[in-house]
Amino acid sequence: MNKQTEIEKELAQLPILEYEFFKPEDIIFSKEVRDLCEGNSCGLYNTSWACPPAVGSVESCIEKCQAYDKAMLFTTATEMASSFDMKGWMRARVEHEALTDQVAAVFRCYDKDALILSTEGCTVCKKCTYPDAPCRFQDRMYPATESYGIMVMQMAPSLNISYNNGTNTVTYFSMVLFNE
Numbered sequence: 001m002n003k004q005t006e007i008e009k010e011l012a013q014l015p016i017l018e019y020e021f022f023k024p025e026d027i028i029f030s031k032e033v034r035d036l037c038e039g040n041s042c043g044l045y046n047t048s049w050a051c052p053p054a055v056g057s058v059e060s061c062i063e064k065c066q067a068y069d070k071a072m073l074f075t076t077a078t079e080m081a082s083s084f085d086m087k088g089w090m091r092a093r094v095e096h097e098a099l100t101d102q103v104a105a106v107f108r109c110y111d112k113d114a115l116i117l118s119t120e121g122c123t124v125c126k127k128c129t130y131p132d133a134p135c136r137f138q139d140r141m142y143p144a145t146e147s148y149g150i151m152v153m154q155m156a157p158s159l160n161i162s163y164n165n166g167t168n169t170v171t172y173f174s175m176v177l178f179n180e
């Protein structure tokens with residue numbers, strides 16, 4: 001049984017909505033995505049080890065991703081009361097990050113150096129140590145796909161993954177890069 005088959009058996013136990021494996025060469029990078037980060041569109045630029053500039057230049061992020069053998073993109077989708085349901089957004093993100101921890105644990109059993117990318121910023125510590133001291137939990141700090149300049153919106157349809165799962169539903173994405 002190859003590594004992907006073994007991993008898929010374990011993923012089947014988790015509440016992932018959709019996932020797909022692909023080659024890192026197929027990741028769509030876009031300078032515009034990283035520019036949005038650097039323009040501080042989410043307000044998190046320069047606030048944690050999981051965001052630019054701490055994650056390194058977009059060129060170094062591309063190089064890092066392309067050094068892996070394989071990649072996997074997965075989603076969760078959570079229903080909310082409305083698009084203004086801020087508590088619902090927050091709950092969905094907490095649930096997605098908890099699932100990302102579980103997915104990371106599965107992959108890291110097979111490749112301890114697997115790279116995990118997830119949603120914006122990092123919510124592990126109440127107050128990030130950035131920039132005064134090293135990250136407290138390197139293994140739980142997942143940089144955002146956007147911080148790496150990855151265009152998830154464009155990649156999802158090419159992988160047959162839904163970018164939008166309906167009205168009043170929030171869909172979150174994470175990506176794993178690993179070696180076979």
Ligand code: SF4
Pocket residue numbers: 048049050122123124125126127128129130134135136137138140141
């Ligand atoms: S794990 Fe803690 S110290 Fe590290 S980036 Fe996240 S919030 Fe900051």
